[in-house]
Amino acid sequence: MSEAIKLFQYNTLSALMAGLYGGTLTVGELLEHGDLGIGTLDSIDGELIVLDGKAYQAKGSDGVPTVVEVSPDVKVPYAAVVPHQAEVIFRQRYAMTDKELAERIESYYDGVNLFRSIKIHGHFAKMHVRMIPRSTPDTKFAEVATRQPEYTQENISGTIVGIWTPEMFHGVSVAGYHLHFISDDHTFGGHVMDYIIDEGIVEVGPVDQLDQRFPVQDRKYLFAKFNMNELKEDIEKSE
Numbered sequence: 001m002s003e004a005i006k007l008f009q010y011n012t013l014s015a016l017m018a019g020l021y022g023g024t025l026t027v028g029e030l031l032e033h034g035d036l037g038i039g040t041l042d043s044i045d046g047e048l049i050v051l052d053g054k055a056y057q058a059k060g061s062d063g064v065p066t067v068v069e070v071s072p073d074v075k076v077p078y079a080a081v082v083p084h085q086a087e088v089i090f091r092q093r094y095a096m097t098d099k100e101l102a103e104r105i106e107s108y109y110d111g112v113n114l115f116r117s118i119k120i121h122g123h124f125a126k127m128h129v130r131m132i133p134r135s136t137p138d139t140k141f142a143e144v145a146t147r148q149p150e151y152t153q154e155n156i157s158g159t160i161v162g163i164w165t166p167e168m169f170h171g172v173s174v175a176g177y178h179l180h181f182i183s184d185d186h187t188f189g190g191h192v193m194d195y196i197i198d199e200g201i202v203e204v205g206p207v208d209q210l211d212q213r214f215p216v217q218d219r220k221y222l223f224a225k226f227n228m229n230e231l232k233e234d235i236e237k238s239e
């Protein structure tokens with residue numbers, strides 16, 4: 001039997017929502033657990049994109065979208081990575097919206113109760129992304145989320161990476177797709193809002209286990225008082 005594929009999730013979305021933006025895990029350590037994934041950076045400074053074992057940061061706060069490679073010593077407050085292994089691979093030969101492609105992808109799932117890794121390389125007629133802007137813990141995530149810079153590029157080639165989460169794990173992660181994009185030339189990227197794909201290769205990977213890690217030495221996390229009702233509302237609003 002082949003080795004179990006573990007989705008490595010560092011920290012929780014709830015902690016992020018509650019304002020715990022400080023990075024506590026290095027990117028170097030994160031990359032030991034997977035080669036594809038998503039996340040954010042210290043002080044929620046943009047979107048983390050993990051593609052083919054490398055980590056990139058997409059930012060857009062200064063009015064210009066930028067992408068830079070992240071060095072191994074940079075710390076992240078939240079990320080999810082997986083050693084992606086395509087189980088279903090198909091070619092999308094004609095244009096589709098993100099909603100249509102999502103339906104096609106889901107038609108290959110065995111039920112709806114397992115996480116999946118998603119990788120889509122292709123050419124996009126439209127790619128609409130956003131980037132969470134750097135912030136301090138005194139501003140709530142839901143509030144920061146209302147003023148995220150958004151950018152749209154047309155006719156762009158690149159890769160979408162991310163995770164699909166089953167409904168019953170909503171809260172631990174966001175139910176449904178959490179996808180980030182990076183262009184082939186590494187100049188444009190971010191958290192995927194919507195897109196139109198012209199054509200591309202879609203890969204769906206299995207996840208056998210969830211390896212949920214916690215910032216066990218972070219006093220802020222340990223003694224944080226979470227208002228669960230408020231957190232649930234904030235997750236609905238922000239994601």
Ligand SMILES: [Zn+2]
Nearest residue numbers: 038047179191
């Ligand atoms: Zn995201």
